[in-house]
Amino acid sequence: xxxxxxxxxxxxxxxxxxxxxxxxxxxxxxxxxxxxxxxxxxxxxxxxxxxxxxxxxxxxxxxxxxxxxxxxxxxxxxxxxxxxxxxxxxxxxxxxxxxxxxxxxxxxxxxxxxxxxxxxxxxxxxxxxxxxxxxxxxxxxxxxxxxxxxxxxxxxxxxxxxxxxxxxxxxxxxxxxxxxxxxxxxxxxxxxxxxxxxxxxxxxxxxxxxxxxxxxxxxxxxxxxxxxxxxxxxxxxxxxxxxxxxxxxxxxxxxxxxxxxxxxxxxxxxxxxxxxxxxxxxxxxxxxxxxxxxxxxxxxxxxxxxxxxxxxxxxxxxxxxxxxxxxxxxxxxxxxxxxxxxxxxxxxxxxxxxxxxxxxxxxxxxxxxxxxxxxxxxxxxxxxxxxxxxxxxxxxxxxxxxxxxxxxxxxxxxxxxxxxx
Amino acid sequence: xxxxxxxxxxxxxxxxxxxxxxxxxxxxxxxxxxxxxxxxxxxxxxxxxxxxxxxxxxxxxxxxxxxxxxxxxxxxxxxxxxxxxxxxxxxxxxxxxxxxxxxxxxxxxxxxxxxxxxxxxxxxxxxxxxxxxxxxxxxxxxxxxxxxxxxxxxxxxxxxxxxxxxxxxxxxxxxxxxxxxxxxxxxxxxxxxxxxxxxxxxxxxxxxxxxxxxxxxxxxxxxxxxxxxxxxxxxxxxxxxxxxxxxxxxxxxxxxxxxxxxxxxxxxxxxxxxxxxxxxxxxxxxxxxxxxxxxxxxxxxxxxxxxxxxxxxxxxxxxxxxxxxxxxxxxxxxxxxxxxxxxxxxxxxxxxxxxxxxxxxxxxxxxxxxxxxxxxxxxxxxxxxxxxxxxxxxxxxxxxxxxxxxxxxxxxxxxxxxxxx
Numbered sequence: 001x002x003x004x005x006x007x008x009x010x011x012x013x014x015x016x017x018x019x020x021x022x023x024x025x026x027x028x029x030x031x032x033x034x035x036x037x038x039x040x041x042x043x044x045x046x047x048x049x050x051x052x053x054x055x056x057x058x059x060x061x062x063x064x065x066x067x068x069x070x071x072x073x074x075x076x077x078x079x080x081x082x083x084x085x086x087x088x089x090x091x092x093x094x095x096x097x098x099x100x101x102x103x104x105x106x107x108x109x110x111x112x113x114x115x116x117x118x119x120x121x122x123x124x125x126x127x128x129x130x131x132x133x134x135x136x137x138x139x140x141x142x143x144x145x146x147x148x149x150x151x152x153x154x155x156x157x158x159x160x161x162x163x164x165x166x167x168x169x170x171x172x173x174x175x176x177x178x179x180x181x182x183x184x185x186x187x188x189x190x191x192x193x194x195x196x197x198x199x200x201x202x203x204x205x206x207x208x209x210x211x212x213x214x215x216x217x218x219x220x221x222x223x224x225x226x227x228x229x230x231x232x233x234x235x236x237x238x239x240x241x242x243x244x245x246x247x248x249x250x251x252x253x254x255x256x257x258x259x260x261x262x263x264x265x266x267x268x269x270x271x272x273x274x275x276x277x278x279x280x281x282x283x284x285x286x287x288x289x290x291x292x293x294x295x296x297x298x299x300x301x302x303x304x305x306x307x308x309x310x311x312x313x314x315x316x317x318x319x320x321x322x323x324x325x326x327x328x329x330x331x332x333x334x335x336x337x338x339x340x341x342x343x344x345x346x347x348x349x350x351x352x353x354x355x356x357x358x359x360x361x362x363x364x365x366x367x368x369x370x371x372x373x374x375x376x377x378x379x380x381x382x383x384x385x386x387x388x389x390x391x392x393x394x395x396x397x398x399x400x401x402x403x404x405x406x407x408x409x410x411x412x413x414x415x416x417x418x419x420x421x
Numbered sequence: 422x423x424x425x426x427x428x429x430x431x432x433x434x435x436x437x438x439x440x441x442x443x444x445x446x447x448x449x450x451x452x453x454x455x456x457x458x459x460x461x462x463x464x465x466x467x468x469x470x471x472x473x474x475x476x477x478x479x480x481x482x483x484x485x486x487x488x489x490x491x492x493x494x495x496x497x498x499x500x501x502x503x504x505x506x507x508x509x510x511x512x513x514x515x516x517x518x519x520x521x522x523x524x525x526x527x528x529x530x531x532x533x534x535x536x537x538x539x540x541x542x543x544x545x546x547x548x549x550x551x552x553x554x555x556x557x558x559x560x561x562x563x564x565x566x567x568x569x570x571x572x573x574x575x576x577x578x579x580x581x582x583x584x585x586x587x588x589x590x591x592x593x594x595x596x597x598x599x600x601x602x603x604x605x606x607x608x609x610x611x612x613x614x615x616x617x618x619x620x621x622x623x624x625x626x627x628x629x630x631x632x633x634x635x636x637x638x639x640x641x642x643x644x645x646x647x648x649x650x651x652x653x654x655x656x657x658x659x660x661x662x663x664x665x666x667x668x669x670x671x672x673x674x675x676x677x678x679x680x681x682x683x684x685x686x687x688x689x690x691x692x693x694x695x696x697x698x699x700x701x702x703x704x705x706x707x708x709x710x711x712x713x714x715x716x717x718x719x720x721x722x723x724x725x726x727x728x729x730x731x732x733x734x735x736x737x738x739x740x741x742x743x744x745x746x747x748x749x750x751x752x753x754x755x756x757x758x759x760x761x762x763x764x765x766x767x768x769x770x771x772x773x774x775x776x777x778x779x780x781x782x783x784x785x786x787x788x789x790x791x792x793x794x795x796x797x798x799x800x801x802x803x804x805x806x807x808x809x810x811x812x813x814x815x816x817x818x819x820x821x822x823x824x825x826x827x828x829x830x831x832x833x834x835x836x837x838x839x840x841x842x
Contacts, residue, residue: 110550133531157590165586169578179603191623202612
């Protein structure tokens with residue numbers, strides 16, 4: 001299949017591009033490299049030494065003989081380049097990872113909130129509009145997040161995207177219908193993915209677009225079979241307070257003797273997936289296609305659920321680390337119970353990788369190998385969800401509005417690398 | 422109260438600004454005047470000769486002694502000007518009309534779709550972000566639309582914004598919860614208002630913002646007590662295929678002997694409200710405030726429902742016109758039944774103006790007075806919801822993708838007035 005990977009230089013996009021290329025597909029990576037510029041903005045770098053995209057693609061070609069094409073563009077702004085690329089490639093599928101994907105980054109400042117909403121919505125909407133304009137039959141596969149469902153304090157049993165509900169009208173007559181799961185996004189980032197859902201619903205219904213929305217859990221791990229082939233193909237590994245997902249962050253902290261930064265009680269239950277399952281799920285989604293039905297196919301891309309404090313103790317026991325606790329920067333329920341269905345991807349062939357296997361050891365080895373690259377100043381999360389959460393972190397009461405940066409435009413948007421933090 | 426009216430030069434914004442000013446509030450109009458530039462883009466003009474904003478405000482001041490302040494800015498792009506204005510005025514309420522508000526315009530081309538989503542979302546999100554950044558207690562009153570609910574072919578009984586639903590989990594245990602009404606927006610414009618809803622939900626919950634979202638029906642009529650005081654204060658009246666709402670369009674068509682353009686069967690049932698009720702409802706919403714509850718107050722701003730074909734026959738009988746029929750450019754149910762609750766605004770004091778009164782005659786007088794300003798070429802709706810609808814209008818089968826304009830940026834965004842259509 002001819003496949004475009006939007007955001008194909010990122011943490012999920014890069015291993016997916018290689019995986020699909022390895023499985024016989026013709027892959028084009030489309031990226032603005034904004035994620036690399038955000039590293040500069042935040043003053044952090046991937047724990048693993050990732051190579052420039054040119055070197056990555058050259059290595060892949062020389063190792064496998066598979067060429068991956070590259071198109072550099074800002075998909076949020078350069079609509080005509082996107083349309084021209086689609087017209088030229090007429091891809092069977094577009095995999096859409098091209099969104100700002102960190103919740104803490106999205107809550108850092110007014111400018112970061114605005115960037116996340118504007119960027120993510122514009123990319124998604126430009127893609128949908130261009131596919132309609134060109135009359136393409138392209139299947140759009142989008143990376144959503146489990147976070148759109150929300151994590152309420154009542155026990156939840158999450159279906160896949162839809163819910164069949166009933167309710168009475170004024171006359172007492174009962175109605176029943178299937179609805180998109182009513183989202184309760186927990187950050188501006190998660191909000192942007194809830195907005196995406198409504199865009200997909202509209203374009204599937206109005207124009208018959210074929211769309212699969214994958215609500216993914218928190219990803220852990222680094223390497224896949226393909227990225228492990230050569231150091232030049234190594235995947236990125238984020239451990240900082242903004243982009244480091246919880247389990248990867250714990251592993252780094254343990255490796256350098258930093259107390260594991262459990263937010264609040266650690267009673268939060270979350271869904272997880274290994275990066276190897278991520279790339280496999282995308283392959284299953286792409287190859288299984290989606291019907292023209294007026295209805296978006298929504299699948300939960302998750303392997304298992306865990307309480308955050310259980311993960312911390314697992315890592316602490318494995319590596320002899322100390323479990324710390326910091327006040328929770330997020331506004332969320334202290335404790336929640338969660339079950340998640342993943343029947344669709346399992347029925348397509350997913351055999352989920354569970355946490356208690358050799359892969360945790362593999363991650364540990366990577367962390368230990370590169371532990372001299374860690375900047376401990378960047379580990380704590382310093383993005384606060386609201387004034388109360390900031391005050392809790394600072395041990396203060398809320399008195400005056402906090403000083404915000406006067407910077408209204410993020411450096412990342414215009415290809416320079418000024419610090420704004 | 423100190424009140425900002427975003428979009429205060431528009432069809433609803435202008436009479437609202439005057440009405441609130443007349444009732445003792447300190448009003449500032451914030452507008453980019455993009456609506457006037459869209460007239461230039463479309464090659465149409467308001468049936469009524471509206472005056473430049475400076476003349477409007479001067480007339481109001483000289484007639485009533487009430488000064489209305491003016492701030493010109495593009496709220497979708499100029500975040501710092503918005504923030505500085507809010508910091509200076511610290512308004513008790515902001516009334517937010519500053520969105521592209523025509524469904525057909527939003528479906529005209531890829532560029533119009535993209536403009537509508539990007540503009541409407543950016544203005545709403547900039548406002549929310551700025552209020553959070555400044556720590557203001559400002560009450561945000563937003564003009565939403567009944568169209569977010571969707572118009573399904575099953576009979577609907579629309580509650581006000583929320584629905585209490587029940588559903589079983591895997592174990593058969595029943596859950597019950599209140600959710601935002603699951604929207605089924607019927608155009609990109611309506612979609613933008615559905616997206617707004619999620620933004621409001623998030624910021625009310627995360628930051629405790631006080632927000633009222635008014636789901637308004639289709640507005641008819643032109644003048645209010647305030648705009649009728651002097652010809653220089655006259656409100657705009659749109660009759661063209663993009664911006665003309667259905668009843669106003671019928672009145673113009675009848676006045677000039679043009680067959681009434683009923684879309685499809687005319688079996689669509691819609692909710693309506695007179696412009697005098699609009700300004701009164703906004704006043705009620707502003708003056709009644711909204712609690713800090715983590716929950717958006719949603720009210721239906723409607724007076725009555727009618728079938729479109731009934732309206733056509735009412736106007737035809739009144740003015741001796743002919744009822745025509747054109748293929749429906751919209752993708753929607755041919756027929757639907759609709760009931761709408763408006764209990765909240767009624768309990769706050771709304772006494773709805775119904776259609777069969779002198780106001781229809783008042784509209785007719787205005788239309789007859791200015792009928793020489795009508796450009797009949799601009800009456801038909803030439804925005805098609807999708808390929809099927811375009812083919813139906815053209816009496817063709819869908820063969821090739823239609824040619825789209827190669828213009829990606831709308832002239833209206835950068836203050837010039839080139840035609841793109």
